[in-house]
Amino acid sequence: MIEKKLTPGKVLTYVVLCLWALTTVYPFVWVVLNSFRQKGLILSDSFSLPLGEAFTLDNYRTAMERSNFGNAYLNSILISGTVTVVVIVLAGLAAYGLCRYRFRLRGLLQSMVLAGMMFPVFSTIIPVFRMQVVMGIAGTGNRWLSLLATILPQIAGNLCFAIIILTGFIQSVPIELEESAYLDGCNVFQIFFRIIVPAAKSSFATVAIFAFLWSYNDLFTQSFFLRYPQERAITGLLNEISSQAGVNYGLMASAVVLVVVPVLIVYVCLQKHIIKGLTAGAVKG
Amino acid sequence: MIYKKKRPLLVFLIPAFAFLITYLYYPFLQNILNTFLNIGGLGRAAKGMNDPWYENYRRLISDPELRTALKNTVLLTVCTVVFQVGIALILALLVDSIRVGAKVFRTVYFFPIVISATALGLMFNLIFLYKGGMINQLLLNAGLLESEVKASGKLIVQWFDWKNEKHFLFTMFLPVIWQYVGFYFVILITGLNNIPDDLFEAAALDGASGLRKIRYITLPMLRNVLCTCLVLAITGALKVFDLPWVMFGAGMPQNQGWLTGTYMYDQTFNKMNVDYGSTIAVLIVVLGVVLSNVANRAFKTTEDY
Numbered sequence: 001m002i003e004k005k006l007t008p009g010k011v012l013t014y015v016v017l018c019l020w021a022l023t024t025v026y027p028f029v030w031v032v033l034n035s036f037r038q039k040g041l042i043l044s045d046s047f048s049l050p051l052g053e054a055f056t057l058d059n060y061r062t063a064m065e066r067s068n069f070g071n072a073y074l075n076s077i078l079i080s081g082t083v084t085v086v087v088i089v090l091a092g093l094a095a096y097g098l099c100r101y102r103f104r105l106r107g108l109l110q111s112m113v114l115a116g117m118m119f120p121v122f123s124t125i126i127p128v129f130r131m132q133v134v135m136g137i138a139g140t141g142n143r144w145l146s147l148l149a150t151i152l153p154q155i156a157g158n159l160c161f162a163i164i165i166l167t168g169f170i171q172s173v174p175i176e177l178e179e180s181a182y183l184d185g186c187n188v189f190q191i192f193f194r195i196i197v198p199a200a201k202s203s204f205a206t207v208a209i210f211a212f213l214w215s216y217n218d219l220f221t222q223s224f225f226l227r228y229p230q231e232r233a234i235t236g237l238l239n240e241i242s243s244q245a246g247v248n249y250g251l252m253a254s255a256v257v258l259v260v261v262p263v264l265i266v267y268v269c270l271q272k273h274i275i276k277g278l279t280a281g282a283v284k285g
Numbered sequence: 286m287i288y289k290k291k292r293p294l295l296v297f298l299i300p301a302f303a304f305l306i307t308y309l310y311y312p313f314l315q316n317i318l319n320t321f322l323n324i325g326g327l328g329r330a331a332k333g334m335n336d337p338w339y340e341n342y343r344r345l346i347s348d349p350e351l352r353t354a355l356k357n358t359v360l361l362t363v364c365t366v367v368f369q370v371g372i373a374l375i376l377a378l379l380v381d382s383i384r385v386g387a388k389v390f391r392t393v394y395f396f397p398i399v400i401s402a403t404a405l406g407l408m409f410n411l412i413f414l415y416k417g418g419m420i421n422q423l424l425l426n427a428g429l430l431e432s433e434v435k436a437s438g439k440l441i442v443q444w445f446d447w448k449n450e451k452h453f454l455f456t457m458f459l460p461v462i463w464q465y466v467g468f469y470f471v472i473l474i475t476g477l478n479n480i481p482d483d484l485f486e487a488a489a490l491d492g493a494s495g496l497r498k499i500r501y502i503t504l505p506m507l508r509n510v511l512c513t514c515l516v517l518a519i520t521g522a523l524k525v526f527d528l529p530w531v532m533f534g535a536g537m538p539q540n541q542g543w544l545t546g547t548y549m550y551d552q553t554f555n556k557m558n559v560d561y562g563s564t565i566a567v568l569i570v571v572l573g574v575v576l577s578n579v580a581n582r583a584f585k586t587t588e589d590y
Contacts, residue, residue, distance in 0.1 A: 013379045017390050020376060024396045024467065030419065031408055047422070090301040097297030101288045109302065114516070116309050118573030120524045122550055123566030126319075126559065127312035156308030159301055161517070165472070168513050172479050182287045189293065202475055210468075217401035219527065235401050242407055249411060256404040263399050271392055 028260070035059050035253035059254035066244075067237050068229070069258060075226070076234040077262075079147055080215040083154045087211040088204055090155075091162030096192055098163070099170045100178075116160035121153075121220050128153050129224055138225055149225040150233075154215045162207045169203035170196060209270050216263055234259050313570070316563045324559040341564040351565070354543035361458055361544065362522040362576070368462050370514050373469035378499060380470075381477045391474065394467040402464070406531025409460045413447040413532075421445055450538050457529050457542065464528070465521065469514045476510030477503065512584040516577040523573050526550060545569050 030047075036057070037050040048054075063069075098110060132138035138149040177199065178191050186194065197204065222236045232240070241255040320341050323332045335341060345351060380390050397405065412419040421444050424430045432442040447456045480503065488498050504511075526546035533542045535551050545565060553562030 010383070013383060014386075017376065017379055017383075017386075020372075020466075021390060021393045023463065024393055027408055027412070028396060028400070034411075047419075090304065093297040094301035097294050101291065101294050101297075103291060103294065109298070112302070112305065112310070114577065115570070115574055116305055117516070117520045118523065118570045118577075119309055119313055120526070120546060120549070120566055120569055122526075122546075122553060123316050123563065123570070124309060124312035126553075126563075127315035128308060131307075131312065152304075153308050156304045159304055160309075163301065164513060164516070168509055169475075169479070171509070178287060187293075188287065189296075191287070202478070206471060206475060213399060217403075219401070219403050235403060238401070239403055242403070252407055252411075256400075256407065259404060260400050264396075267395065267399050268392065271395075 031253050031256050035250065035257045037250060037253075056250075059250040060258075062251050063241065063254045063258060067241060068232075069234075069237070071230060072232050072234045072237045073262060075143075075147060075231060076216055079150055079154070079233060080212045082151050083158060083215040084208050084212045086151075086155050087158045087162050088208050091159055091166055091207065092197065092204065093192070094159075095163045095166035095170055096196055099167055100175075113160050113163050117164065121157060121218075125153070125221070125224060132225075139227075141228060143228075143231050146225055146228070146231045150221055153221055154218060157218075157221070158211045158214060162211060165207050165210075166200065166203055169200045173199045205270055209267060212266060212270075213263065234262075317567055319560050319563040320567060322560055325557060335560065341561050344561065345564055345568060350540055350543055351545075351548060353541060354545045354548040357454065357543060358523060358525075358545045360454070361461065361525065362519055364458055365462055365465070365518045365522040366515060369466050370469050370511070370518050372466050373473055373514070374511070376466070376470050377473035377477055378503070380474060382495070391471070394470050396467070397464040398468050402527035403531060405460060405464060406528050409528070409532055413456055415444050415446055415448075418447075420447065448533070448538060450541060453533070453538055453542050457533060457544075460528050460532070461522075461525055465518075469518065472514055472517075473507065473510060476507050480506045508584065512581060515580045515584060519576045519580060520573045523569050523576075545572075 033050055036059070037054050038056050038058075041050075041054050050056075094113075098106065098113075129138060132149050132152070137145045137152075140146070173196060177195050181191050181195050216233075217235055219235045219239055222233050223239070226232055226236055238255050238259045242252050245251045245255075321335055321338045323335050325332060337343075376390075376394065380387050400408075414421065421430065421442075424445060425432060425442060430442055430445060446452070484502050484506070485498060488502055493501070524546055525544055529542070529544055530547050530550065533547070535547070535555065545568070549562050549565040549569065552558045552565060
């Protein structure tokens with residue numbers, strides 16, 4: 001069945017795909033290259049390889065000296081890791097319930113999820129901030145409480161998206177699988193964990209990636225709840241460095257690289273699971 | 286028959302909806318209440334009701350800057366729906382049709398989403414920089430910019446201003462659209478992979494060609510996933526904030542560059558019109574609900590179990 005011939009259509013396909021790949025990869029390469037370049041040279045010549053005279057590690061040295069990257073990495077991983085786990089569990093359960101059950105409030109709950117997508121963070125953040133101060137978790141100066149105060153609104157902010165995506169995929173799981181499991185004596189919770197989760201594994205991985213990234217990159221919530229230096233997460237650190245760097249574009253580039261690298265690692269790790277989930281899913285015949 | 290007993294439903298729904306209600310709906314209702322109050326600062330208590338109480342809504346209708354913001358945002362929404370979802374669909378179909386390298390493309394297209402919008406904003410500022418930015422350097426090297434070497438050896442160049450009044454929309458929209466193509470691509474490619482192979486095999490036996498397979502199998506089977514993409518694209522476009530904010534700041538150039546998101550942020554946090562900012566937030570939500578309902582009506586199949 002596999003065609004080995006190289007048709008003009010195939011060539012065109014690869015050309016188009018490679019062109020788009022160029023636009024998504026090159027800017028990143030450009031930033032990495034310029035993070036190793038002497039800071040004065042970026043504006044005059046940003047395309048050549050930074051070799052010889054132009055090469056420097058100063059940008060990284062300055063970035064590491066000025067800011068506590070280790071601590072910020074730890075905070076970010078604690079926040080985003082927790083958000084990711086809680087979001088996929090809660091959203092998976094809710095999506096399953098909304099997909100498979102018929103009940104009176106279903107329509108209302110579904111529109112609640114949909115409408116929840118539209119709330120811009122800045123429309124809820126002020127009341128949330130006040131509420132969390134009353135609850136005693138925001139603005140205390142305690143590092144762990146501040147992390148918690150960031151985690152809770154981020155979970156809520158990611159839930160709607162996760163539920164919508166998971167509902168779409170759980171709907172496409174053939175209901176016959178569940179019926180036969182039920183006849184074999186499984187209860188609904190066993191069905192959820194043994195049938196639905198494996199069948200929709202790819203979409204769970206997709207949702208996990210997005211939850212992690214959005215939490216990691218969400219500067220806005222962080223800037224509200226993480227106000228002291230020891231609480232600062234990685235994106236907040238980047239913002240701080242960029243506001244201090246002025247026209248020191250080299251420092252900015254190196255800070256961008258330091259922020260992006262751990263996320264790329266997480267992404268590439270989870271990427272494998274996505275592909276495995278796609279090819280080994282129970283859905284495909 | 287499995288889903289007749291409703292009690293487990295409580296376990297499924299209560300945790301998630303408890304979160305939504307405490308952290309989205311309660312604050313949002315509070316926010317609606319705030320639109321009728323007179324609030325002078327972020328941490329400060331309200332100074333009582335507005336006079337008249339609908340003052341903010343009156344202002345909403347007569348505010349010329351808001352009109353600019355709405356115009357730009359609607360344009361951005363149309364552009365994101367057409368280009369983001371469109372490009373993503375084409376790329377997904379192309380990647381689905383090849384075997385060698387599909388994994389690489391899948392990984393690579395997602396890169397822009399991995400990078401935070403703050404970092405991307407800084408990056409695009411460098412790329413579109415007036416004096417010596419990446420694109421202007423390219424144009425200069427290609428000989429497309431007028432330049433002359435003065436007697437003193439100094440190079441004088443007519444740099445191209447990407448952020449002037451004629452071109453700022455392009456400069457603002459391009460990064461926003463570009464960043465999230467990979468996002469819809471991943472959703473669509475996952476959807477494509479969920480289409481059972483036997484459908485295509487059956488079609489191939491019936492002698493269907495590539496394009497006809499796409500028209501009569503792929504697109505109908507993708508309909509729900511496409512609809513999800515549409516809703517996400519519309520609501521996403523209405524909320525766009527960080528990239529334009531990092532690149533353009535408050536309404537540059539000359540109060541023409543507002544989006545609803547940036548205008549609302551500016552009113553709330555810089556002008557300290559917390560109550561008017563809340564009103565704009567309400568408007569954004571109403572627009573989002575209306576537009577995505579229209580999209581849902583037009584697209585979604587009423588497939589129920």
